[in-house]
Amino acid sequence: MVKSAPPPTTGRKPSKVEGLKENSNFLREPVATQILEDTTHFTEDAVQILKFHGSYQQDNRDNRTKGQEKDYQFMLRTKNPGGLVPPQLYLALDKLADEYGNHTLRATTRQGFQMHGILKKNLKAAIATIVRNLGSTLGACGDINRNVMAPPAPFKNRAEYQYAWEYAQNIADLLSPQTGAYYEIWLDGEKAISAEESPEVKAARQSNGNGTIIHDTEEPLYGTYYMPRKFKVSVTVPGDNSIDLYSQDLTLVVLTDKKGQLEGFNIFAGGGLGRTHNKEETFARLADPIGYVAKEDVYSAVKAIVATQRDYGDRTDRRHARLKYLINDWGVDKFRAKVEEYFGKPIAPFKQLPEFKYHDFLGWHEQGDGNLFLGISIDNGRVKDEGSFQLKTALREIVEQFNLPIRLTPNQNLIFYEITPENKPAIQAILDRCNVVSDPTTIEPLVRYAMACPALPTCGLAITESERAIPGILERIRTLLDKVGLQNEHFVVRMTGCPNGCARPYMAELGFVGSAPESYQVWLGGSPNQTRLAQPYVEKLHDNDIESFLEPIFVYFRKSRKSGESFGDFCDRVGFDGIREFVAQYQPETTPVTIESEQPEAVSKSRKARYRVSLHDDLYNKVKATATSQGRSMTDLVKDALEAYFQSLS
Structure with a gap:
């Protein structure tokens, strides 16, 4: 086996995962051996390589029993450039979810599907079915280019959207692993029928480009060691930020002439959101504008950026291995200069773009x-x-x-x-x-623009709840907004069960990031269009304290906002010092009514249990509509109705 190492950039010892990649025979082992074993799970070494094939080994924590083996199951993630799911593939996934999974599919924040609950004995059949139905899981996880994103809107009369789809697919093909391991393991060597690659992509993969290619290896772009960490790419059009472009390692923006003909691409690089609590050296970061390349040079430019990260990204500390840290450490000018060495010529100046807006196309x-x-x-x-x-x-x-x-x-x-x-x-x-x-x-706006990661019970990184918790939390936030006179207000809320940021909470106007069981770090001040990072406001907020925490902030927002100003823009403008000063002096405008349990005096002095009353959807909607029409809060309306009811009984 030919080994191809990136140039040494440090005297420090590479991380363990680098050794696993080196010894995997281009992603074959130990997965190929262990998939044949009659066991419920893979070893930890195999799990690291399995990720490249699109699967995470998980443990359903809801089913843990002391003294028993973990409830091992597998998550499969599909790779769908630009979010494309052909009808044949969708029907296959729907059937697989029932046959092998937990009867659900989950659309991801990178435009793919995830299936949960697959047993090891069914993993091969599931992956083979996906591939034979025009899909793939290869490279959906692991230290490699992930799913390439693009705006999902199918505007046939706007050429730039069609170009975004085309180049998302082509770049996904260009950066796809070339190892035969995937088909050997999951389809017994059978290469499934797939769409024909663009001739330009084939030529670009083999073009050396001043060191972008590693010769005499199965992986001409990646070499033996692949990337230092995951690498995320998106392609969008001017003004469309449906793909959260600032959070990507690499974003290309399609630029056309007045006739709609493709001219070239603006390049952003260095975005990324993953971080670790209490590790200040890890942080969320926005992508920087790098420059412009003509259409005929785009594949060479992409390869040059990938090669720069491949060869100079940190392979000793995985927390410091993303492209954002390389650009942050080097600065944009040094990074651009190194990319130009691989590119073979200067990168042209960045071209002016309109303001980016978020769209959901519902x-x-x-x-x-x-x-x-x-x-x-x-x-x-x-x-x-x-x-x-x-x-x-x-x-x-x-x-x-x-x-x-x-x-x-x-x-x-x-x-x-x-x-x-x-x-x-x-x-x-x-x-x-x-x-x-x-x-x-007709969708509650807070719900419409919210996102959450799966978190508990299956994600091994989850510290606390996210997907299962956010519906109730959004309902509580709406009730609070109604109470303080912000009945029609909404903003972008995102939640994750850990700091890795899969639902991109650091770009939200209000972000909840799991920090302890039932507790969250709270981020404020992102923009409605996801063009500005939020900032951490508190390190740990217990789920029970969300209303008392948010109420004074919402009241300050209502009293001091500018006309038409969003919540995130308000928090960014007044700053955290201003918010904290108002909160410190805040006195509730009305006395909140809470229902408390009767407890022994010694207990009740320190803590009383508070209960929330739930309503069926039809009754809740009637209360909400009546409160809105009367210009009152739902809390006051319900309080008056209950008082009238109890007076009628006396």
Whole structure:
């Protein structure tokens, strides 16, 4: 086996994972051996290599029993450049979720799907099924280029959106691992039929480009050691920040001439959100503008940036291994100069861009060629059937009957497109029968713009709840906003169960980051369009204290905001010192009513249990509508109604 190491940049010892990659025979071992063993799980060494194949070994913590083996299961993640899911692949995933998984699919924040609950004995069959149905999991995890993102909107009359899709796919192909390990292990060496690569991509992969290529190896771009850590790429168009471009290692912005012809790309690099609590050397960072390249040079530029990170990224400390740290340590000018060495010529100056805005593309839209597309909101990305809400059934029926392609969105939602106008009534009828909302104006705005990671019980990194907790927390935030006179207010809320930032909380106006069981670090001040980092306001807030924590901040916002100012922009403008000063002097405008349990006096002096009263959706909506029409808070309305009720009994 030919080994190809990056040039030595430090005298420090490489991390353990570097050795595992070196000895894996290009991602084959020990996965190839252990998949044949009759065991419930892989060894830790194999788990690190398994990630490159698109799977994480997990333990369902809800099912832990003392003295018993962990409840091992596997998460599979698909790689879908630009979020594309062909109808054949969707139906295969839907069936796999029931046959091998936990009966749900989960749309990710990188425009792929995840399946949870797969047993080791079924892993090979699941991956083989995905590949044979026009999908892949290769490179969805691991120290490698991850899924390449692009705006999901299928605007056929806007050339820049079509170019974004095209180049997202081409760059995904360019940076795809070339090892035969994936097909050897999961399909017994059978190379599945896939779309033909662009000739330009094939040529670019083999072009040396001043050291970008490592010769005489299975992996000409990655070599034996692959990347120091994960590498995230997106392609977007001017003004469209549906893909959170500032959070990516590398973002390309499509630039066209007045006739819609592609000219080239602006380049951003060095974004990333993962960090570690109490480790100040780890931090979230926005991508920097690097420059501009013509369309004929884009693949060489991408390879040059990848090679720079491959050869100079930190391979000794995995917490310091992302591209953002290399650019932060070097500075943009030194980084650009090194990229230009690989590129072979100067990178042109960055071209002016319009302000970036966030879009979610929900609801019915014209796609520009006479056909329609439909964006469907999926709460926290979880596709499931639950009670009368039959989302999984509805999506399956629509794909079966109309053979529609899907684009997953970076906000964990889904778009059907290529819908002929005559099919709209039938599709709408399926959605109505399954209680799936298609009109985004009827979705609670806090819910519409929120995101959460899966966290407990399956994610091994989770410190506390996220996906299971956020619905209740959003409901409590809405009730609090109603109480303080902000009935129609909404903003971007994101939550993660740990500081790795999978749901991108550091770009939110209000971010909750798991810091301890039932507790969160709170971040404030991101922008509604995700173009500015939030900042940490408190290190640990217990779930029970969310209302008392947020109330004075919301009141300050109501009293001191500028006309039309968003919550995130307000927090950024007044600053944390101003917020803390107001909070310190805050006196509640009304006495809050809490229901407390009767406890022994010794206990009640130190703590009283507080209870919240839940309402069915129909009653909650009636209370909310009445309070809004009367210009009152829901709390006051319910209090008056209860007082009147009890007076009628006396």
